[in-house]
Amino acid sequence: MLNVSQIDQKLLLAAAGGNPPDIAGLWSHTINIYAEKSALTPLNNHLEARHIGKEKYVPVFWDLCSHRGYVWGLPSTPSTMALHWNQRLFAEAGLDPQKPPQTIAQLDQMAEQLTLVNVIRDGKSLQVRYPQLTVEEKQAKRFEIVQLGFTPSVPGWWNEMWGFWFDGELWDGENRIQSDHPGNLAAYEWMAGYYQKFGVENLMKFGSSFGNFASPQSPFFSERVAMVLQGTWNFNFIQQYAPQLQWAAAAFPSWEQTDGKPVSIVETDVLVIPRGVRHVREALDFICYVNQQPVMEKLAMGQRKFSPLATVSPTFYQQHPNPYIKVFAQLAQSPNVRYVPRMTIWQEYKDEMVVAIDQLGRLEVSPQQAMDNVQKRVQRKLDRAQRRWDRVEIQRISDWQKVMSDDTQ
Known part of the structure; x- marks a missing residue:
């Protein structure tokens, strides 16, 4: 019995123990890790024999199932990220509830108009919109946030990837970490601007009142935050926790117009066949069955x-x-859809970004300092990972070729 809750750890333990399941489900961003550990069965020959190729899929999903020229699984249920906005709050703020922001500048402007604060004037507490504050009140941060139009830190699940909306890159695809890319610096200057505008303590106090995401007290469901970046799954939670919510979804705006080619983050569940299973053909029969159009749509x-x-x-x-x-x-x-970098040290990279962005959120470091620190630390880790791969590359590829040859005989 495996007393491990995470599916990825369960799969590694089962494979190491010589008793993996015939089929497993993984997140696409972990495919490269399992492939390079020789924990998965390459499927190229099997798929070619069944006339299944990239043309059957939205291109990004075939790419997400591939690594180093080999296909390691087929997609099941995907997600992308989009702007969700509260139409009722838009109308109350004098904004058109049918027109979301088209650029980051428009997003920022709407966010201010949608933000309600309490301020003390002449000994009396008044509720006003952020633009109605005096210059002195804004500078002194003498207000309490009641409703927030937007902040990059809610829900904060993809903070390490905000650079994508500013034409940033996290690495060059080969051997250089690019946390210090100009697009990433622009993104974190923008993010820091929210802390500077609304005040670190004000934002922390406001955030401390939020409930869990999967609850009616979630800031978007409870109508305390008017705009959020969220995934396809958000509809399920709205139905469960806020069925009366008046909301809409559209592409999240970028720093400039994208000419109908919006930026988003994509992910998908992937069905894979672990290395060493005894029923490869039968497992692939089922995976291919799931990938038939009527079954996939169901x-x-x-x-x-x-x-x-x-x-x-x-x-x-x-x-x-x-x-x-x-x-x-x-x-x-969209040609501008992005996904988690395909590197085996991604979790370490993400952890470093989380620490840096947390420091940035407290205004302890500048975006340049934060990203320079990440670049130096993670570059060393990537260099070590690349040296490890260089030592085993020939053997790994030989093993993959042998597995494909043995499985198709």
Whole structure:
């Protein structure tokens, strides 16, 4: 019995123990890690024999299942990230509830108009919108936040990737960490601007009143934050915890107009076959069955997500309960869709970014200092990981080729 809650750790333990399941589900951002540990079965030959190729999928999902020229699984249920906004709060603030911001500058302006604060004037507590504060009140941060239009730190799950909306890069795809990329610096200057504008203590006090995400007290569900970056799954939680919420979704704005090519982050669950299983063909039969259009659409509909397949039936969108599901599906097709960097040290990189952004949120360091520190620390880790791969690359690729040859005989 494996007393481990995380599926990724369970799979490694089962594979190491010589008794892996015939099929496993992984997050796509972990595919490269398992592949390089020789914990997965490469599927190229099997898929070629079944005439399954990249053309069957929205391109990004085939890419997410691939690593170093090999295909390691097939997608199941994907997600993208989009702006969610509260239409009722927009209307109350004098904004058009049907028109979300198109640029970061517009987002910032709307966020100020949507923000309500309590301020003491002449011994009396008044509630005003942020733009109605005097210059002195803004500078002194003498106000209490009641409702916030937006802040990059809510929910704060993708803080390390805000640079994508500023044309930033996290690495060069090979051997250099780029936390200090100009786009990332611009993103964290923008993020720090929110702490400077509203005040670190004011934001911390406001945030301390939030409930858990999966609860009616979540800041977006309780209408205390008017705009958030969230994923396809958010619809399920709105239905459960805030069914009366008047909301909409659209592409999250970038620092400049993207000419109909919006930025988003994409992820997908992936069905894989662990290395060493005895029923490879039968396992692949099931995975291919799931990837048939009617089956995939039924699965996606059940999870309130969209299909990763290139061809989708018209009735899928017509019958889908999420009125904005097509927004999320179209984001996956954008040439500017981004995903977690395919590096084996990503978790370490992310941890360093979290620490740096936490320091930035307390205004203890500048964005340049924060990202320079990350670059130096993580570059050393990437260099070590690359040296380890250089030592085993030839043997690994030889093993992958042998596995494919043995499995197809």
